[in-house]
Amino acid sequence: MNDTVRAYLDAHSGAAAGLPGGAIPWVRQVREQGLARFSEVGFPTTRDEDWKYTSLRAIEKHRFIPAPDRPSGLTSGDLTALDIPGLDAHRCVFVNGRFAPALSSLDRLPAGLTVTGLADALNERADELEPQLGRLTPHNPNGLIALNSAFLADGAYVRVARGCAVDRPLELVYLVHANGQALALHPRSLIIVEPGAEAVILERYISTGDGDRYLNNTTTEILVMESARVDYYKLQDESPKAYHFGGLFVHQDSDTVVSTNNIAVGGSLARTDLAVSFNAPGAHSTLNGLYIGTGRQHLDNHTQVDHRFPECVSDEFYKGILDVRARGVFHGRIVVHQDAQRTEAQQQNKNLLLSRQAEVDTKPQLEIYADDVKCSHGATVGQLDANAVFYLRSRAVAESIARSLLTYAFANDVINRFALAPIRQQLEQHLAAKLLPADQGEVGM
């Protein structure tokens, strides 16, 4: 056991007594298992095949401190700047991993929709959570997910009751207000969508300070029960110095239709591990992803789709845009298990490198153990088409604008797969801001 691991264990023993639901045996067990796993494996290293391209050295060097359990002092006025224009949502806010009811707007929740802090839920109705919490993560999780379970305390608890079609999107805002402190956060969320229910759910990871370096180690478990439909978004737009690790575990029962839209634009080092598991026949999953990196950002997306039952469909489409010295990683694994006959699985990963120093490692991986399947996958890495740049310039369009137009055009088809219009507009703006240089004026002869 190294010093870094020991520091987290020490932090844990200091905090454990005060964690919510500490008296409940099964909750304790989830934490203890997480702790045991973390002390056994520590942080992943580049020797692990799944972490070959993403080194955690940088976070091991830092001593992050547990987030203080006191009010942030933020007011809802501080949050208006963070609104997504045009998004009319039920909003649930977490500041430094703690549910902040005063900053949330949950007064219009329809009957059948429960949204609250996980800590409150553990204190008030732990029985309701027992069958799922900590059950949708893998048996042998990586060190970060294990660490999240060890510190499991607060985050979102969402339950959409049977047959309930939620009237507007549910926006879960995970706001880090570090105030210059190197915080370690482990938000943990559980989302259960009961049979026949429908919901649009957006998880946003944002921060107040652009210069804050902190560790945001999140885990979200999502259970989608029979015939339910979920349109899920993860929008990670954190401080350019932040470290973000997100485990996202989606379990789909029969005849469910789920789309996960995974968007990563912020952070210094950001990784999402998305695992979709079909636990019954006839489920449909769309996995859309877009990562846009610049500067020295390192953006990693690991996805795994497990086809365990027959007649499920997965359709995965991830695109990456990397500028300056940014580095992207895409590792998409699709496993078609022996009994998963008549599986249809598609996977595409396309990357655009905007500078010579930008890099991407893409690794599509298809493992098929059934014989009656339709599967395809492919990955590309390219630059902007010089002919197209010239063509636009020959039509008077400035080179910088030509390049951003073509970059936007590259992202367009995946952005169009995001059903939520305000998200599309937000990304459009983001791309424009990130890609268009401030001065577009030119003087000629």
Next chain:
Amino acid sequence: MLSIKNLHADVDNKSILKGVDLEVKAGEVHAIMGPNGSGKSTLANVLAGREGYQITQGEVTYNGHDLLDLSVEDRAREGIFLAFQYPVEIPGVSNLYLLKAAVNSIRKYRGLDEMPAVEFMKLIRDKAKLVDMKPEFLQRSVNEGFSGGEKKRNEILQMAVLEPALAVLDETDSGLDIDALKIVAGGVNALRHEERAIIVVTHYQRLLDYVVPDYVHVLADGRVIRTGDKSLALELERHGYTEMSEAAASAIEARAVS
């Protein structure tokens, strides 16, 4: 308006243009003909400013300024338009968006505000009608999935919208059916104006029946080997380039000897 003197251009250290001379005045229409690979598109690309050509000798002035000094976009803003022999497909960028970006970029260069949306749409609709292009084409991505003829008409649409001072059309007539040829010729003739000049690169007399040139030049092996009036094109149609090239070659040799 345009003056090309002794222009030499290389691609990858291979000499392509070997001393081109050409004078184009406002109000004129010039046709450039010549065998495949003789350097016609190279000349057009050099004028438009495409990268990858090394200018080893000579000069090009446009309205009294050194053209070769200008960026690609500034040439366009100064009124130069190249209709491409092979228009590029740009998935994800609509024709309308491109036209809007082009129009407003030129306006900005001239110190004008963006064109109001209503005025812009009217302009585009009128010009689309001129080249017989259905409105739904405007929403489509630039040239993506367009037929050969549709791509050429799209080039003419852009030209009609931008109203360049100097238009260079590189084989815009190739691959067109007779109706499309008339549409393209109509678009070019609509642009004819005493303050504008047009250079058409073509292999065929049939375009020149509709767009009657003031001058016809023959470009062979990187040089203008003959210049004449519209009757030169007819002569070419009858005799082909080989005969002419041989005659020119011996003429050049004769000059070298004397």
